[in-house]
Amino acid sequence: MRIGIDVTAGMWQGAGIGRYTRELVRAAVQAGPDLAFHLFYASGGLDPQSPFARYAHELAAGYPNITLRPIPISPRLLTILWQRLQLPIRVEWLIGPIDVVHAPDFVLPPTKARTLLTIHDLTFLVEPACAEPNLRRYLSAAVPRSLQRADLIVVDSKATANDLGRLYGIPSRRVRLLYPAVDGRFRPMPAAETAPVRERLRLPNRFLLFVGTLEPRKNLVRLLQAFALVNADDPDLHLVIAGRRGWLYDEIFTAVERSSARGRIHFLDFVADDDLPALYNLAEAFVYPSLYEGFGFPVLEALACGTPVVTAKVASLPEVAGSAAIMVDPLEVEDIAAGIRAALADPAPLRAAGPPQAATFRWEQTGQALVAIYRELAATAAAT
Template sequence: MKIAVDIRSASGEKAGKGWFTFYIIQNLLEQDQKNHYLLYAQNKTPGFDKYKNAQIKVINSKGILWHYKVVKDIQKEAPDIFIAPTSYIIPVLLPKSIKTILVVHDLVSFFYPHMHNKKAAFIERFLLRTALKKAKKVIAVSKNTKNDIIQKFNYEKNKINIVNCSASDDFKPVEAGSLSSFIKKTNLPANFFLAVGTLEPRKNYINLIKAFGRVNKRYPNYHLIIVGNNGWNYEQIYEEIKINYLQKKVHILGYLSGKSLNNLYNLAKGFVFPSLYEGFGIPPLEAMKCGCPVIASNTSSLPEVVGESAILISPHSVSEMENAMLSLVKDKNLCDNLRQKGLKQAKKFSWKNSAAKLLKMIKKL
């Protein structure tokens, strides 16, 4: 079979959807040498060149024009299957003769449109219903997302397969000697909480900063490190830091990946993920793979991701967030317990297994 895939989000600095595309397609290509793959990208995308049965097709355009050019090329190539890991535009434009596997990460545009980029929210709300109708099969990245699709669109549950995200195997515990060297190079504070994710309203950083401010009053030697690019409507987050006079205690580092992020997970007193809504939530898994105690929201997909291996809090309660952080500061046994449970929980997810589920779907189409 000939299979076309949109890998546009797998290049450059990646967030959740980009990492899903990058790892699920890499692992799919590792497991499937029989089918031929056409990988559509906007830029040169490292990580796929070594696969002999994959052809990378770079389409040099932007925005909607890129999608139209890809559709035109797909029609010329006439693949049997098209996999859409992130965007709904191409699935809507393609003829039904090309079987589409549509990936739905979340329904944030429907449930929290006021907390999402307005343009992106409009496009998703306008296209998703049609994309779902045309799709041969749908992938949901969590049980929660599957349930959201069924409830919102009265969708046939048998057409939806759950294919979870995971965390890279690059995230793992690091020896003390290597961490000491990293601390000296970076001048990190001795005690800090860590948060990872794009700076945008849905990630709920404002409540986190409020909660941390309370913790810092009792434990002035603690800091908060936030890793993530500025996203939509990020300015309020910086304003909240100023309002609480935390400019010297809250450190926003921008985008990080690889060894630097792995080291931060290993060194943090705890990882805090107070998001209001997630389709999956990869960062808590990354933290658990490193042995970092996790505090996470009790909403959407997060309880199924972290299981009983994290402290679950209401993202709307600053007091719950504060108390959870204080418990990690005070209780070493709790930290050790969460660390061991987290390492075990993280093993339940793997990109290899998720890619195997995708390949099974492909074979059945």
């Protein structure tokens, strides 16, 4: 059986869907050694020495059932051809015969094969003010077309499955729930392992941590306001925000300038994957009051590291955190502050509960379930 997976996001993006794609492919390849995986991606302009490109080549070298299929045009141009112009350039014409095509990043390429589409969230519909306008317009047009064409749809959470049914009328029989996971690097670590990261990143002694893109959906202005309330009674506490600038981030920096705790607020740019586990371990608590998430990888990463977690009781986040985190109303600054105070006052139960909760999400299990879906789709093709 020949499985074609669009790994463009995995080749170009560090966090989010990029990391998801890389981990998902590894899990599927390990779970389906008898399947032939054709990993296709837009390669125009890609640095072959980038860590993500090297990862793909190392993965292919380690598994004989992987074939890399670069398409020598840029991701932007490929998107224009396939999605905006809707040119019927079938992926089979570019990479050869395929039995099942899996698109893990919202949109399907043209194909005559059986199709599997992953929808991570519906931010552009549920929280349109939190979606970048150009991306919102693009997804609002492209996602419905892909949903209509998809034989089956994978979601990361029950919350997204419910959104698909409510907003697009997608019946549950077409939807498969596949929870993502985090890899074994995210774990409680001894001080000897975390100390070099503290020194290299110049981290304060005691700090709260946020990890994610600087954008409206992450609710950082309210987090900053909540931190100021907590810091007023705990002046030695700092806030570290780790993430790249997304869009409409000026209001975040304006809020910092106006904050009474501005001298205790620190920004890190995108943190290398190898440093993230230590960063979580060093934090007094991880605070993630996002307004909407299809899954919420940073919450699971923090839980796996045994870091006390304060997160929002919205969308998928209660599914991910279970009873191992303090859940707050993301629209109420006082509630976020109260959650932070509770985590700082009694961290031991949260530290103990995090790793077992995170362990319920396993890439091995996800890979096995995904391979079963591939076989299901191939069987329906054979029956027609």
